[in-house]
Amino acid sequence: MSANLSSLFYLLSGILFILALRGLSSPETSRRGNYFGIAGMAISIIVTFLTLGNFGFGFVYVLIFLLVGGSIGAYIAFKIPMTAMPELVAGFHSLVGLAAVFVAISAFLKPEAFNLGVVGDIKLASLIEMSLGAAIGAITFSGSIIAFLKLRGIMSGAPVSFKGQHFLNLSLGILIVFLIYYLCISQLPNIFWSIIIISFLVGVLLIIPIGGADMPVVISMLNSYSGWAAAGIGFTLENSALIITGALVGSSGAILSYIMCKGMNRSFFNVILGGWGATDQSTSSKSQEQKPVKNGNADDAAFLMKNASSVIIVPGYGMAVAQAQHALREMVDALKKNGVKVSYAIHPVAGRMPGHMNVLLAEANVPYDEVFELEDINNDFANCDVAYVIGANDVTNPIAKSDPQSPIYGMPVLDVEKSKSVLFVKRSLSPGYAGIDNDLFYRDNTLMLFADAKKMTEEIVKSL
Amino acid sequence: MSANLSSLFYLLSGILFILALRGLSSPETSRRGNYFGIAGMAISIIVTFLTLGNFGFGFVYVLIFLLVGGSIGAYIAFKIPMTAMPELVAGFHSLVGLAAVFVAISAFLKPEAFNLGVVGDIKLASLIEMSLGAAIGAITFSGSIIAFLKLRGIMSGAPVSFKGQHFLNLSLGILIVFLIYYLCISQLPNIFWSIIIISFLVGVLLIIPIGGADMPVVISMLNSYSGWAAAGIGFTLENSALIITGALVGSSGAILSYIMCKGMNRSFFNVILGGWGATDQSTSSKSQEQKPVKNGNADDAAFLMKNASSVIIVPGYGMAVAQAQHALREMVDALKKNGVKVSYAIHPVAGRMPGHMNVLLAEANVPYDEVFELEDINNDFANCDVAYVIGANDVTNPIAKSDPQSPIYGMPVLDVEKSKSVLFVKRSLSPGYAGIDNDLFYRDNTLMLFADAKKMTEEIVKSL
Amino acid sequence: MEIDPFIFRLSIFILSIFVGYYVVWSVTPSLHTPLMSVTNAISSVIIVGAIIAALSGSSFNIFETSNIFGFLAIILAAVNIFGGFLVTQRMLQMYKKKKK
Amino acid sequence: MEIDPFIFRLSIFILSIFVGYYVVWSVTPSLHTPLMSVTNAISSVIIVGAIIAALSGSSFNIFETSNIFGFLAIILAAVNIFGGFLVTQRMLQMYKKKKK
Amino acid sequence: MIIGSISENKNFESRVAITPDIINKYKSLGLDINLSRNYATHLGIKDDDYKNAGANILTSDEEVIRNSNALLQMSILANENLDKLKENQSLIGVLNPYSNEKKLREIVSKNINCFSLELLPRITRAQSMDILSSQANLAGYKAVVDSFAYFQKAIPMMMTAAGTISAARVLVVGAGVAGLQAIATAKRMGAIVFATDVRLASKEQVESLGGKFLIVEGAENLETEGGYAKETSEEFKKKQEELLKETLKKIDIVICTALIPGKRAPIIIKKDMIDVMQSGSIIYDLAASQGGNSELTKVNEICDSDGVKIMGEANILNKLPVSASNLFAKNMFNFVKNLYDKDKKIFEINLEDEIIKETMVK
Amino acid sequence: MIIGSISENKNFESRVAITPDIINKYKSLGLDINLSRNYATHLGIKDDDYKNAGANILTSDEEVIRNSNALLQMSILANENLDKLKENQSLIGVLNPYSNEKKLREIVSKNINCFSLELLPRITRAQSMDILSSQANLAGYKAVVDSFAYFQKAIPMMMTAAGTISAARVLVVGAGVAGLQAIATAKRMGAIVFATDVRLASKEQVESLGGKFLIVEGAENLETEGGYAKETSEEFKKKQEELLKETLKKIDIVICTALIPGKRAPIIIKKDMIDVMQSGSIIYDLAASQGGNSELTKVNEICDSDGVKIMGEANILNKLPVSASNLFAKNMFNFVKNLYDKDKKIFEINLEDEIIKETMVK
Numbered sequence A, B: 001m002s003a004n005l006s007s008l009f010y011l012l013s014g015i016l017f018i019l020a021l022r023g024l025s026s027p028e029t030s031r032r033g034n035y036f037g038i039a040g041m042a043i044s045i046i047v048t049f050l051t052l053g054n055f056g057f058g059f060v061y062v063l064i065f066l067l068v069g070g071s072i073g074a075y076i077a078f079k080i081p082m083t084a085m086p087e088l089v090a091g092f093h094s095l096v097g098l099a100a101v102f103v104a105i106s107a108f109l110k111p112e113a114f115n116l117g118v119v120g121d122i123k124l125a126s127l128i129e130m131s132l133g134a135a136i137g138a139i140t141f142s143g144s145i146i147a148f149l150k151l152r153g154i155m156s157g158a159p160v161s162f163k164g165q166h167f168l169n170l171s172l173g174i175l176i177v178f179l180i181y182y183l184c185i186s187q188l189p190n191i192f193w194s195i196i197i198i199s200f201l202v203g204v205l206l207i208i209p210i211g212g213a214d215m216p217v218v219i220s221m222l223n224s225y226s227g228w229a230a231a232g233i234g235f236t237l238e239n240s241a242l243i244i245t246g247a248l249v250g251s252s253g254a255i256l257s258y259i260m261c262k263g264m265n266r267s268f269f270n271v272i273l274g275g276w277g278a279t280d281q282s283t284s285s286k287s288q289e290q291k292p293v294k295n296g297n298a299d300d301a302a303f304l305m306k307n308a309s310s311v312i313i314v315p316g317y318g319m320a321v322a323q324a325q326h327a328l329r330e331m332v333d334a335l336k337k338n339g340v341k342v343s344y345a346i347h348p349v350a351g352r353m354p355g356h357m358n359v360l361l362a363e364a365n366v367p368y369d370e371v372f373e374l375e376d377i378n379n380d381f382a383n384c385d386v387a388y389v390i391g392a393n394d395v396t397n398p399i400a401k402s403d404p405q406s407p408i409y410g411m412p413v414l415d416v417e418k419s420k421s422v423l424f425v426k427r428s429l430s431p432g433y434a435g436i437d438n439d440l441f442y443r444d445n446t447l448m449l450f451a452d453a454k455k456m457t458e459e460i461v462k463s464l
Numbered sequence C, D: 001m002e003i004d005p006f007i008f009r010l011s012i013f014i015l016s017i018f019v020g021y022y023v024v025w026s027v028t029p030s031l032h033t034p035l036m037s038v039t040n041a042i043s044s045v046i047i048v049g050a051i052i053a054a055l056s057g058s059s060f061n062i063f064e065t066s067n068i069f070g071f072l073a074i075i076l077a078a079v080n081i082f083g084g085f086l087v088t089q090r091m092l093q094m095y096k097k098k099k100k
Numbered sequence E, F: 001m002i003i004g005s006i007s008e009n010k011n012f013e014s015r016v017a018i019t020p021d022i023i024n025k026y027k028s029l030g031l032d033i034n035l036s037r038n039y040a041t042h043l044g045i046k047d048d049d050y051k052n053a054g055a056n057i058l059t060s061d062e063e064v065i066r067n068s069n070a071l072l073q074m075s076i077l078a079n080e081n082l083d084k085l086k087e088n089q090s091l092i093g094v095l096n097p098y099s100n101e102k103k104l105r106e107i108v109s110k111n112i113n114c115f116s117l118e119l120l121p122r123i124t125r126a127q128s129m130d131i132l133s134s135q136a137n138l139a140g141y142k143a144v145v146d147s148f149a150y151f152q153k154a155i156p157m158m159m160t161a162a163g164t165i166s167a168a169r170v171l172v173v174g175a176g177v178a179g180l181q182a183i184a185t186a187k188r189m190g191a192i193v194f195a196t197d198v199r200l201a202s203k204e205q206v207e208s209l210g211g212k213f214l215i216v217e218g219a220e221n222l223e224t225e226g227g228y229a230k231e232t233s234e235e236f237k238k239k240q241e242e243l244l245k246e247t248l249k250k251i252d253i254v255i256c257t258a259l260i261p262g263k264r265a266p267i268i269i270k271k272d273m274i275d276v277m278q279s280g281s282i283i284y285d286l287a288a289s290q291g292g293n294s295e296l297t298k299v300n301e302i303c304d305s306d307g308v309k310i311m312g313e314a315n316i317l318n319k320l321p322v323s324a325s326n327l328f329a330k331n332m333f334n335f336v337k338n339l340y341d342k343d344k345k346i347f348e349i350n351l352e353d354e355i356i357k358e359t360m361v362k
C-alpha cells in the first residue's frame, strides 16, 4: 500500500475516532459512537499491515499476540462487575502507558526500522519525540497502577503526603528534561533507560497524594497523558493516525478532567497537583470512609428519572424549608411530558404540621389525584423505578420497622428502599426531626443529591 | 522567509482565527475574539509579504491598494447605521466572492507565478481547484448582491419563483461540472470564462426564490460559500492559512445557518433550496410586509434582561391562561440574583376578573412589595430598561390615549413603550379582549416573543 | 515513504471543518450577526492569494492582466477586512456589560 | 517552496487538540465513565507503532530485543482495545432507552 | 360646587358612598363635601376621620340636603328626604329605576337630575365606575368565605397522622365577575373547584384560575354553530341537567352567581338535584334577590332540605361593608369626575357622552 | 369485646368519638359497637348510616353503658351515667383529670379503667393517637376561616378598576401545631402573615409556610447561649413587647395560639397593644379557655375595645364538628388498637407501654 493511500486511511480512522468521541457525548448517539471507534481501530490496524506488506512469519506472530491480548481483554470486559468500572479503566490505562514505553524502546533500539537513523545516530527530533513519548508513557503506567490500587482498595484511598513533595516532583521533572537534553547530545542508551525509570517514579509520586474521591479526575488526566504519549510516538513514527488520535485523546482527557473538577466544585490544579488532598479530604473522608455514600448530581438524577417508567415523589420538611414545591411541580411536568408516570407519596407526619405537604403542593397546583397517602401508595414502591425523596428523612427511615429502641419505632414509614433507585435530595447527611441517622443513605440503590432542594430540583429540570 | 517558517506562521494565523470564532460564541469573550481575528489577519498579510520578499515597486502599489480598500472599508464601517447590519454583511460577502474569482483568474492567466505549471499546461489538480474556487466565488458574489438588494429594499423582498426553477438550477450545476471536466482536458480559456459567467447566473437564481425573512440564513450560507471558495484557492496556492480559514469559515457558516433555521423552526433545506419561499412565505409575509415585527427568542430576551438594570413585568390574561406565574416568579428570582431590579406592574383590569393577577402572583408567592398598581408605577417605565409584557395586550395599548374612536379610549394604560426595550410574550399577533390591534408590536424597541407564556418564560429561565 | 503534501492539506482541511463545526455550535443567538460579520472578515484571508497574484512576475511587468486582477482583489479584500472587523467591533460595543 | 512534513504534522496535531477540546465539552456527566473508557480504548491506537516495531527488520530475525518489545506492546494494546470497546458497549447497554 | 351624602338606612345598607380616602380626591377636583353626623361610625370610621380628611360634618340629614348641589348615595333616599330635594340638584346612586319607577318619575319631573349607576354601559371607559363589577367581585369572594366558615368540615386536603381530610369540592354556577372571584377564592383555599356557564368563552377564564369547567358532551358542536343559538335546545338542557345532577352528588358547596341582566335569575339547581346532594352540603345563592339559581332559595333565610343548607343573602356586601364601600366610593368618584366640568364648576350633562346618557334617569 | 359510646351533652360538645367510617376498622379488630340513638344526627349522620356500617343502635344511653365493656367518649360522662359504670369497664376520652379530679378518683376506685387521651406522651409512636395535635390543627384552620368571615374587609390584595384593596396582615402568636396551620391558612388566602414564638426553632417552620417570623433584635445572641435560658430576661421581654406593639399597629387580624402545657396561657397581647390597633381589627384567641393570650379575652364572648374585636371561643371545634370528629375517631381507634389484645380479646393494660402508662388515670 502506498504511503499516500495509507495516510489517507489513517486520516479516515482519525476522523472515525473524532466521531466516536462525539457520539459519546450524548446517550442517544453513544452506542453509534462506540462502533465508530471500533471501525477506526480496525482500519488503522489493517492499514498498518497492508503498508508493511509483510505477511510472512512475523505476521502470524503478530496475529497470535493480537488475539491473545484481545481474548484477555474481552474476558476481563465480560467478567468485571459494573461497579468496578473505574479501577478497570485505570488498569487499562496502565497498559497503554506501558505499550507506549515499549514502542519507544523498540524504536530506540532499532531506529532503522522506523527511518529514524541508526543506533547511536538517531535523528535529533525523533530522539526528543521518542524520549518524551517514553517518559509520558512511563508516568501514565505507574500513575495508573497507583490509581488502580487505590480504587481497588489494595492501597489505602487516603492521600499520602509528605513534606517537600511538590519540590521533589519538580526536581525530578527538571531532571528528566535535563536527561533528554543530555541524551540528544550523547545518544547513550543508559540515559534513555534512566529517563524511563525516573518517569515511573514520577508517576507514582504524582498520584499518591491524591485522595480516593478524586480518582475519577485522575483517571481522566492519565487518559490525557496516554494520549500525549501516543502523539509523541506518532511524531516519531510520522504516523498521522497516532498524531490525530493522540492529540484528540490528550486534549479531550484534559478537558474531561477539568469538567469533572468543575462538576465537583473543586480546583482543577489542586486536584492534579495533589494539593487538595492535604486540606479538605481529611474532614469529608471521615464519614465517607466509615460508610460510603453514592454522590450524584442533577444530570444523573435527570437521566435516571427520564428513563424511568414510574417515579414516586416523597416530599418532606426540607421541601418546605427550601420552598421547592414550584420547582418540583415543574420537574414532574417535564417528566410527565417524557411519558413517565409520577405520583406523590405523602407521609402522615411529613413536615412539621398536619397537612404541611398538602398546603405546599396545592399552592403549586399539584392535582389532587396524583397525591396519595401512605397506605394507598406504600405497595407501589416495589414496582417503581425511582423514588425521589426531597427533603424527607425520618418518614423514610426503615429503622422504625426494625429497632424497638429507636425513638421512631412503630411509626409507619414509606418503603422507598423498595424502589429500584432512591434519590435523596438534602443538604448533608445530618438527621431530621427525630435526630437519628438514616440507614438508607448508605444503601446501594441510593444516590444522594447534596444540595438545597429547590436548587437541585431546578437543575434537574434544566437537565431534563 | 523560508517556506517552513511561513507555513508555521500561517498555522498560527489559522489558530488565531479559530480563537476568534470561539470568542464570538459568548458575549463575555466576544471582543477578545475580534482582536484575535485582527491579529490573525495581520500575521497572514505580513507573512505573505515576507515570503514573497518582493519589496520593490509592486510592493508599494500593493500597500497603496491595501490602504485605499481599507479606508473605504473603515469609512463604511463607521458610517453605516446599526440597523443596516444585515445588508452590510451581505455586501461585504459579495466582495470576498469577487476577490476569490479575481485570484483564480490571475492564477489561470499566470500559473507560473503560483508554481502551477504554465499557461496551457496547468496541473490537473490545480485546475480543478481553481475552477471550483472561481465558481463558488462567483456564486457567492452574485448571490450576495441579490441578498444585498433584497435587504436594502432596492429589490422586492418577496420570493421570486417560476416553474422549472429547481430544474434549471440543477441543469446549470451539471453544466458547470461538465465544463470543469472539459477545461481539464482542453485547458481552453474560454471554458474557464464560461464557468465563471454561468456561476454568476447560478448565484442569482439560487437567491431570488428566497424570501426576505430568510435572508439572515442566506447570508450565513453565502458566508459558508465564500469560505469554501477560499479553501479551494488555498489548495491551488498550497497555502495552509487559506485552507484552514476557508474550511473554518465554510463549516461554521453552514452550521450557523442551520442553527438559525432551527431557531426559526424552519427546514434548512427548504430555505437553502428556496422551496420554503414558495409555500409558507405567502401567508406570513402578508402581515409582515405591511408592518414588520421584530421576532426574538428566549436567548435574546434573557440577554437583554440579564444586562438590564431594571425590568418591569406586565402580566395579563395570557399569563393566567398559560399558568405562567410560577415560571415567571422563577425568572424574576434569577434576574434578581443577577442584580437586576424587578417590579410588577398590575393594570386595574388586567385579566378577566378584578384582582386576577393578584391571585396568581400570590399563588407564586410574589412578595407584595414588588407588586405595584398602575398609578404608582407608570412613571417608572421611562427609566426602565426592559418591560416584560407577558400575555398582556389591551392594557398596554397606546391607542387608548390617542384615538377617541377606539373602544378602549379613555382607559388608563401602562406606558410600556417608554422603556428602552419591550418584550411581548404572546402566541401570535392576534388581539386581546377588546379585539383591536396593538401598535406597540411594530415599534422599533419592541421584540415579539411568540410562544406560550409559560414555555417562553421557562426557556428564558434556562438561558439566564 | 514520502507522503504527498496534498494528503496533509486534506487532513488539515477536514480537521478545520470539524473545528468550525464545533466552534459555533453553542453560540448565543444574540451574537449571530457579529459572528457572521467576523467570519466574513476572516474569509478575506483570500487577500493572501491576491497579494501573491499582484506581485507575481518581475517588478517591471506588474501590470499584466493577471497582476491587475490581483490588485483588484486586494482592494476588495481590504475593504472587507477593515470594514468587517471594525463593524464587528462597533456591534460588540453594544454588548458591553453595563457598570453596576 | 518545499515544506517540511513536520509542519503539516504539527498543524494536524494542533487542530486535533482543538477538536478534542470541543468534542467533549458538552458531554453529559452520566456518560463520563463510558467516555473515559472509549478514549482509553482509542488511545491504544499505539498498536500501530507496536506492529511496526514487531515486524521491523527481516522476517528471520523477528525475535531481536526490539521486536520483542513490539510484541509485548501488541499484547498490551490488544487487551486494551478489546477490553475497552467491549466494556464500553456493556456500559452503554445500561443506557438503552426502555421500550415504552 | 358642594356634594353631600347622608346616612343610609342602616337596617338594609351598611355600605357608604363616600369614604375618608376619597375626600381628598374630590377636594382636588374643587368640590366640597358635606356629610351627616355619624355617617360611617358603624364601620369604625369616626366623624373625625372625615373631618381630618377635609369634609364638613353637618348636624342633620336635612342640612346636608339643603347645602349640597348633589347627593351621592348608595341607594335611593327615604321618601321624606326625597321631598326635600330641590330643582337642579342631582342625585347619584344605585337608584333601582325599575322598582322605584314612580318615585323617580316624580323627582325627575321636579327637574332634579338622577343618575343610577347600575345603568352604566359596559364599555371600557366606564370600567372604573362599574359598580356592578366592583361589588360582584367582592360578593363572589364573600360568598365563598362565608360558606367555608359555615361548612362543618375543613376545606383543604390534609393528610395527617389522624387520617386524611379530603379536599372539599366546590361548584360555581355562573362564571361572570362574581363567579370567577368565587373560583379564585375557593381554589386558593385548596378546594377542588368546578364551574359552569352558558358562555363557552368562560371556559378558558375558569381554567386560567385553576377551576375545572363542566362541559356538556356535544357542547363543542354547539359552539361551532355560533354562540348561544342552540343553547336552549331541549336535549342540550337535559344533558346539562344530567351532568349537573351527577356532579352535585360529590359537591360540598355550591356558589350560585348566574344572572341574566334585567331578568329573573335562571333556575339551575332543581329540587331533584338538591335531593342527591350529601347531607351537610351548602348552596350559597348570590342570585337570591333576583329570584335565586336554586329552586329552594329563600331570601335572607337558611333553608334546610334534608341536611343540605340553602343560603340566600339579599345583600351579602353588608357583611363586607368596609371593602365594598371603598370600591363603591372610588367608582362613584370616577363617575362624578366624568360628570363634573372643572372650568365651569358645574355638572355638565353632556348627552353625547354614552356614560351620562345611559345612567341618567328620564 | 363490645365498645360503646353515648351521645355527648350537645350544649357543650358537638363532636362525637365514633364516626361511621371507623366502625369497619373496629369490626376487623373483632370489636362490636353499641351506640345510643340519634348519636350524631346533629352532624347530618343518620343512625342508619351507623347501622349500615355495622354498629348496633340501642334505645337508651343506659342500655349502651350496660352492654359495653368500654365507653369511648369525647368528654367525661354526666354524673348520672358515671354512676352506671361497673367494675372492669373502661372509659376512654378527654377526661380532663385536673378539673374532674374528684369524679375520676371515685370511679377509678371502683376499679374502672380510665384513659384520658390528652395525657398521651409526645412520642413518635403516639402521633397517630395524638388528639391534641389533630384538634389543634383544625382549630388553627378554623380560627382563621372564622375571623376572615367576620372581618369587614376582604383579605387578599386586589388591584381593580375601582382601586386597590391591600392584603390583610395577620399575626399568629405561638407557632405550634395550631399556629402553623393558622399561618398556612391565612397565607393561602393571600394575607401577609407574621408569627412569633419563643421557640426559635419555629422560625424555620414559619418560613417554610411563607410566614414572616418576628425576631427581637438580639434574639440571635440569646440563641447561641443555649435554648430558652435567657428568654425571660426583663430587657428581652421589653424589647419583645415593643416589637409586638409596633407590629400590631398595622395588623388586621391576630390569631392567638400560645400555650404552656399544664399552665395558664401566657398573656402576650396587653391592653396597651390593643389600644394601638386599628378599629375594625380582630383578635381571635384560641387560648381563651386556658386564660387567653390577650389581656381582654373573655371566653365565648366578643369584646369590643374601641373598635377592636376580641373573640374567645371556648370550643371552636364545635363549629367544625364533622372534620374534628373524623380525626378524633381515628385517634381514638389507634389508641384502642394499641390497648386491645387481639388474641386474648381483652384490653391488655401493659404498664410497660409508655402510652398506656401515661394516659391511665390513677
Ligand SMILES: NC(=O)c1ccc[n+]([C@@H]2O[C@H](COP(=O)([O-])OP(=O)(O)OC[C@H]3O[C@@H](n4cnc5c(N)ncnc54)[C@H](OP(=O)(O)O)[C@@H]3O)[C@@H](O)[C@H]2O)c1
Pocket (backbone or CB within 6 Å): A315, A316, A317, A318, A319, A321, A322, A348, A349, A350, A351, A352, A353, A354, A355, A356, A390, A391, A392, A393, A394, A395, A396, A425, A426, A427, A428, A429, A430, A431, A432, A433, A434, A451, A452, A453, A454, F124
Ligand atoms: N407533621 C407533623 O405534624 C409533625 C409535627 C412535629 C414533628 N414532626 C416530625 O417531623 C418529621 C417529619 O419527617 P420529614 O421526613 O418530613 O422531615 P425530617 O425527617 O425532619 O427531615 C427533613 C430533612 O430535610 C432536609 N432539609 C432541610 N432543609 C432543606 C433544604 N433547604 N433543602 C434540602 N433538604 C433540606 C434535612 O436534611 P439536611 O439538613 O441534610 O438538608 C432533613 O434531614 C418526623 O420525625 C415527624 O415526627 C411532624
Ligand SMILES: NC(=O)c1ccc[n+]([C@@H]2O[C@H](COP(=O)([O-])OP(=O)(O)OC[C@H]3O[C@@H](n4cnc5c(N)ncnc54)[C@H](OP(=O)(O)O)[C@@H]3O)[C@@H](O)[C@H]2O)c1
Pocket (backbone or CB within 6 Å): B315, B316, B317, B318, B319, B321, B322, B348, B349, B350, B351, B352, B353, B354, B355, B356, B390, B391, B392, B393, B394, B395, B396, B425, B426, B427, B428, B429, B430, B431, B432, B433, B434, B451, B452, B453, B454, E124
Ligand atoms: N379585569 C377585569 O375585571 C376584566 C373583566 C372583563 C374584561 N376585561 C378586559 O380584559 C382585557 C385585559 O387585558 P389584558 O392585557 O390582561 O388581556 P388581553 O388584552 O385580553 O390580552 C391577552 C393576550 O394574551 C395572549 N395570550 C393568551 N393566551 C396566552 C398564552 N397561553 N400564552 C401567551 N399569551 C397568551 C393573547 O394573545 P395571543 O392569542 O396572541 O397569544 C392576548 O392578546 C381588557 O381589555 C379588559 O378590559 C377585564
Ligand SMILES: NC(=O)c1ccc[n+]([C@@H]2O[C@H](COP(=O)([O-])OP(=O)(O)OC[C@H]3O[C@@H](n4cnc5c(N)ncnc54)[C@H](O)[C@@H]3O)[C@@H](O)[C@H]2O)c1
Pocket (backbone or CB within 6 Å): B352, E122, E123, E124, E127, E130, E132, E133, E136, E173, E174, E175, E176, E177, E178, E179, E196, E197, E198, E199, E202, E257, E258, E259, E260, E261, E266, E268
Ligand atoms: N370589559 C368590561 O367592560 C367588562 C366589565 C365587567 C364585566 N365584563 C364581562 O361581562 C361578562 C358578564 O359579567 P357579569 O358577572 O356582570 O355577568 P352577570 O352577573 O350578568 O352573570 C353572571 C354569569 O352568569 C352566567 N349565566 C347566565 N345564565 C346562566 C345559566 N343558565 N347557566 C349558567 N350560567 C349562566 C352568565 O353567562 C355570566 O357569566 C363577563 O364576561 C365579564 O368579564 C366586562
Ligand SMILES: NC(=O)c1ccc[n+]([C@@H]2O[C@H](COP(=O)([O-])OP(=O)(O)OC[C@H]3O[C@@H](n4cnc5c(N)ncnc54)[C@H](O)[C@@H]3O)[C@@H](O)[C@H]2O)c1
Pocket (backbone or CB within 6 Å): A352, F122, F123, F124, F127, F130, F132, F133, F136, F173, F174, F175, F176, F177, F178, F179, F196, F197, F198, F199, F202, F257, F258, F259, F260, F261, F266, F268
Ligand atoms: N413529634 C411529635 O410527636 C409531635 C406531635 C405534635 C407536636 N409536636 C411539636 O411540639 C411543639 C409544640 O406543639 P403544640 O402546638 O402542641 O404546642 P402548644 O399548643 O403547647 O403551644 C403552642 C405554641 O405556643 C408557643 N408559646 C408558648 N409560650 C409562648 C410565648 N410566651 N410567646 C410566644 N409563643 C409561646 C409554644 O412555643 C408553642 O409553639 C411543636 O414544635 C410541634 O411540632 C411534636
